[in-house]
Amino acid sequence: MKKFFIFILVAASFTACKKEESSSQDALGSINIEFDHQIGENSLVTTTEAYTFGANTNVKINTVKYYVSNVVLTAEDGTSYEVEDTYHLVDESQASSLDFRIDDIPSGTYHKISFMVGVDEPRNTAGAQEGALDPANGMFWSWNNGYIFLKLEGSYGDENENFTYHIGGFQGEYATQQNIELSLHGNHLDISDNEMATIHTVVNLEEFFENPVDWDIASQPAMTMPGMSAKTISDNYADMFSVHHLHE
Amino acid sequence: MKAKLYIIFSILLAVVACQKNSTSELKNYLFSAPEDFPEPEFEIADVENAKAIFELGRDLFYDPILSRDNTISCGTCHKSFAAMADLDHKFSHGIDNQLGERNAPGIFNLAWHKGFMHDGGVNHIELIAFAPMTNPLEMDEDLQHVLLKLKNDADYNTRFKNIFGREVASNDVFEAFTRFMGLMISDNAKYDQWRRAENGVELDQDELKGLAVFRDKCESCHKEPLFSDFEYRDIGLDLNPEDSGRGQITNLASDHGKFKTPSLRNVMLTAPYMHDGRYATLKQVLDFKSEGVQQSDNLDPDLIRKDGLGILLTKEEKMQLLAFMTCLTDISFTEDKRFHEP
Numbered sequence: 001m002k003k004f005f006i007f008i009l010v011a012a013s014f015t016a017c018k019k020e021e022s023s024s025q026d027a028l029g030s031i032n033i034e035f036d037h038q039i040g041e042n043s044l045v046t047t048t049e050a051y052t053f054g055a056n057t058n059v060k061i062n063t064v065k066y067y068v069s070n071v072v073l074t075a076e077d078g079t080s081y082e083v084e085d086t087y088h089l090v091d092e093s094q095a096s097s098l099d100f101r102i103d104d105i106p107s108g109t110y111h112k113i114s115f116m117v118g119v120d121e122p123r124n125t126a127g128a129q130e131g132a133l134d135p136a137n138g139m140f141w142s143w144n145n146g147y148i149f150l151k152l153e154g155s156y157g158d159e160n161e162n163f164t165y166h167i168g169g170f171q172g173e174y175a176t177q178q179n180i181e182l183s184l185h186g187n188h189l190d191i192s193d194n195e196m197a198t199i200h201t202v203v204n205l206e207e208f209f210e211n212p213v214d215w216d217i218a219s220q221p222a223m224t225m226p227g228m229s230a231k232t233i234s235d236n237y238a239d240m241f242s243v244h245h246l247h248e
Numbered sequence: 249m250k251a252k253l254y255i256i257f258s259i260l261l262a263v264v265a266c267q268k269n270s271t272s273e274l275k276n277y278l279f280s281a282p283e284d285f286p287e288p289e290f291e292i293a294d295v296e297n298a299k300a301i302f303e304l305g306r307d308l309f310y311d312p313i314l315s316r317d318n319t320i321s322c323g324t325c326h327k328s329f330a331a332m333a334d335l336d337h338k339f340s341h342g343i344d345n346q347l348g349e350r351n352a353p354g355i356f357n358l359a360w361h362k363g364f365m366h367d368g369g370v371n372h373i374e375l376i377a378f379a380p381m382t383n384p385l386e387m388d389e390d391l392q393h394v395l396l397k398l399k400n401d402a403d404y405n406t407r408f409k410n411i412f413g414r415e416v417a418s419n420d421v422f423e424a425f426t427r428f429m430g431l432m433i434s435d436n437a438k439y440d441q442w443r444r445a446e447n448g449v450e451l452d453q454d455e456l457k458g459l460a461v462f463r464d465k466c467e468s469c470h471k472e473p474l475f476s477d478f479e480y481r482d483i484g485l486d487l488n489p490e491d492s493g494r495g496q497i498t499n500l501a502s503d504h505g506k507f508k509t510p511s512l513r514n515v516m517l518t519a520p521y522m523h524d525g526r527y528a529t530l531k532q533v534l535d536f537k538s539e540g541v542q543q544s545d546n547l548d549p550d551l552i553r554k555d556g557l558g559i560l561l562t563k564e565e566k567m568q569l570l571a572f573m574t575c576l577t578d579i580s581f582t583e584d585k586r587f588h589e590p
Contacts (some may be wrong), residue, residue, distance in 0.1 A: 124371075125371045125372060126372065127372035127373070127374035127375060127422070128372075128374040128375060128418065128419045128422035128423070129419070130417070130419050134417075134418055134419070135375070135378060135391055135418055136391045136392050136395060136418040138390075138391075138392065140378075142370075142375070142378040142379045142381070142382040142383075142391075143365075143369050143370075143379050143382075143383065144369040144496070144497050145369060145370050145371040145372065145375055146371075169499075172498070172499070172500075174499060226499060227499050228499075
C-alpha cells in the first residue's frame, strides 16, 4: 500500500513539475550542505590522531555518523521553504556522504537555514524504510525501535579502551532530535535557476564532549539506548555546527 | 459471423474462468480482517504477486540462513502445532545453544497488536523479524550480512529479482515476512464458531459458565474477540520484578515490570506461561491470579481488591474458566498448510 502510495506521489510530483515548467516557469535551484569535521581548528583525523578533550586523554575517533533531515530555508520576509521527506546520513568514512545536496528549491534569497540532527518522530514508527533510513545502514535499534541519530565510536585513555556512543530516542522527555539553526553571519543565500549554492559547514566534534556538560568518557564509555545520558550528550553536540562560508 | 462470435465468446469465458480461479487462489495470500474483529492497527496491502511474496516469507521464516552460523531459523522456536509458540520451553535455545531471556510467544493476529515482543519494543509489524535476527541470544546476525547471504544464494537472488525487480533489499525481506506472519489469523476456534452460530456449534454448561466468569473477571484486559487489549501491565508476579519489561523501552519508572497482555487465543497450545514461562500449566496461572498476586510498585489497579490482591476465583470457577479456554483453540489455524514448513 505504502509503495503504491509513494509511486502515486512520485507520479503526481512529476506531473506537477511538468505543469510548472510549461506554465509558470518557476525557477528551481539547488543547495549543497558540506560537512567538514574538525577538532577545534583542525581537520579531524580518524583512528590515528590522539586528542585531549578536558579530562579525556588519548581520544581517538573511529566512527562519526549522523542523520540530517528536515531542512528549512527562511527568507527575510519570514516565509520559509521546508524540504520534506529528505533524510541524509553523514558518514565520515564515506567522502560522498559529506555533501548533502538538495534540489528543486524555489529560487530566492534566504537568510536562515535550519535542520534537524536526527529523524523526526513519524519516521521512527513508520516501519521498514529505504535509502538513508534503511535499517541495514546500522542506524536503527532492532529491539527498541527507533533510529540512532548519531554514532561516535573510538578509543580513549592509556589503555586504549573503546567507547561507543549511539545517541537516539525520539519521544518523551529524553527525545534527542536537535534542531539546529545556522547563522549565515549576516550573509544571505541566493538560490537561482539551475545554480547550486554551497553552505560550507564546520562540525567541531570537540563540542560532543563539552558545553554545557563536561563529559567524562570513563564514567560511561558505552551508551546504546535512549535516556537521560543520551539527551545530555545531544545537548552537547547541538552547537557543533557553524557555517564557515557560502559559495554560490 | 456466428462462428466468430462463438469463438470470441468462448475466449471471453475462458478468460473469466481463469481470472476467477486465480482470484480465489490469490485470496489465500491477501490480508483480510475477520468481519467481527475490530479495525486492525496495521494493513497489509493487496498486491498482485502476493503468493510469491508470501512463499518467500515462509521460506525465509523456516531458513536458518538468517542466523549468524546458519543453524537457527524463526521456525526453530515458533512451531505451527503450538500456534507458533515454543511448546514446553520456558526459554528457547538460540545460537550456540544459549537460552533466551523471555518465553517465545505465539504468532497470530499480529495486525491488531499496537507493539510487538513482550515489551512492545518493536513498534511496527514490518520490523518484527529484525529483532530476533539481530538478538545476540537468538540469531545474532547482522542485517547487512543477511542481505549478502541472500544475494549469494542463487535461488533467493533470482526470486527477489523476479518478485521485486531489484537486488535483494532489506525492505523486500521485511515485506515478505510481513505478508507471511501478518496472514496468520486465528479466528476459527470453537468459541468463534459458536459466536457466529456456525455449524450448529454449541458451548456446554461448564464452558458457558466459564465464559460468564471470564466476562465478569478477566475481560477488562483480555478483551474479546482478540482476548487482549495489547496494553502493558504489571500483574504482580514478583514484589520486585527483575525484568523491567516495558520500562526498558520507555525509560519510565511507572512502566517497570510491565508486559503486554497476551492473547488467550490458543492458550492451551502455548505452555509454558508468562513472559518468563514460569508456569507450566494454566491451573498454576489461575492459582496465581487468585491467590499469588504480589504488591509490586506498578501493580495493575484491576488486580487490587478492597480486601486483597488478585482476582478471587473459586475452585469451581477455575475449572469453568479452564473449560472455556479450551474453546479458544483454533485447530484450523495450526493445521493450515500455508504456515507449515514446506
